[in-house]
Amino acid sequence: MATIKLGGNNIETSGTLPKVGELAPDFTLTAQDLSSKKLSDYKGSRVIMNIFPSIDTNVCATSVRKFNEKATGLKNTNVLCISRDLPFAMKRFANDEDVNNVTNLSDFRDGNFGKNYGVEMVSGDLRGLHSRAVVVLNEDGKVIHSQQVPEIGAEPDYLSALKTLL
Template identity: 50%
Template sequence: MNLTANTSSSNSSQEKGETVVCRGVEAHTSGPMIKVGREAPDFRAVNAKMEEISLSDYKGKKVILNIFPSLDTPTCALSVRQFNARAAGLTNTVVLCLSMDLPFAQSRFCSTEGLNNVIPLSVFRSHDFMTHYGLQLADGPLEGLMARAVIVVDENGKVCYTQLVKNISHEPDYEATLKAVQ
C-alpha cells in the first residue's frame, strides 16, 4: 500500500511539471520545460493576420522565444518592450513573443507601442507548443495561461538556452538571454 501511495505521489508531481510563483501562490506547469541541447520541437502559432507561423519558418536564424502569460499585465508588456529595444542590434536573430492573448490584442499592443523588432504570436490554439514545451500553467491563479520563460534556439534548431522565471511577476534576465544569442 505504501508503494502505491509513493507511486501516486511521484506521478502527481511529474504531471505538475515545473514550480513557479504566481501572485504569491505556488503554481505548476503542465510538464517539464524543454532542456538545453535538445532539438526545438516545431510548433505553430497564429499571427495578427490569423496565419499559422511555424518555428521551422525561422530555420537558419537564431530565435528568442519570449513566453509570458498576457500582454495585459505590466511585466509581460515590459518584457516585450525590452526585447523589442534589445533586438534592434541583433544580427540573424528573431524574437517571437508568445502568449495566449488573441492575435488581435497582440497586434494592437505592438502597433500602439511602435514595436517593430519583435513578432507577436498567439499560442491560443497551438496544442503542439503546449505539449512539447510544458509551459502552460496547470494550476494557480493564472491556470491555462503560459508561465514566464525565455528559450533561445540556435540556427540549427537546437535549444541553446532556457530560463524559467520562478516568480511570474519578475522580468526575465535579458542580459543572460542576449549572451546566449551571441
C-alpha cells in the same frame, strides 16, 4: 512538471522547458494577421522565444518592449513573443507601442505550444495561460538557453538570454 510562484503561491506547469542541447519541438502558432507560423519557418536563423501569460499585464508588456529594443542590434535573430492572447490584442499592443522588432505569436487555437514546451499553467488563477519563460535557439533549432522564470511577476533574465547570442 515545474513549480513556479504567483504572488508567493505555488503554481504547477504542464512540464519542463526543453533543455540546453535539445532540439526544440516544432509548433504552429497564429500571427497577428491570422496566418500560421511554424518554428521551421525560422530555420537558419537564431530564435529568442519570449513566453508569457498576457500582453495586457505590466511585466509581460515590459518584456516585449525590452526584447523589441534589444533586437535592433541582433544579426540573423528573430524574437518571438508568445502567449495565449488573441492575435487582435497583440496587434493592438504592437501598434500602440510601435513594437516592430519582434514577432507576436498566439497559442490561442489549441494550446499545443504551451503543452509541448511545458509552460502551460495547470493550477492557480492563471491556469491555461503560459508561464513566463525564455528559450533561445541557435540556427539549427537547438536550445542554447532556457529559463523558467520562478515568479510570474518577475522579469526574465534578459542579459543571460542575450549573452548566448554573442
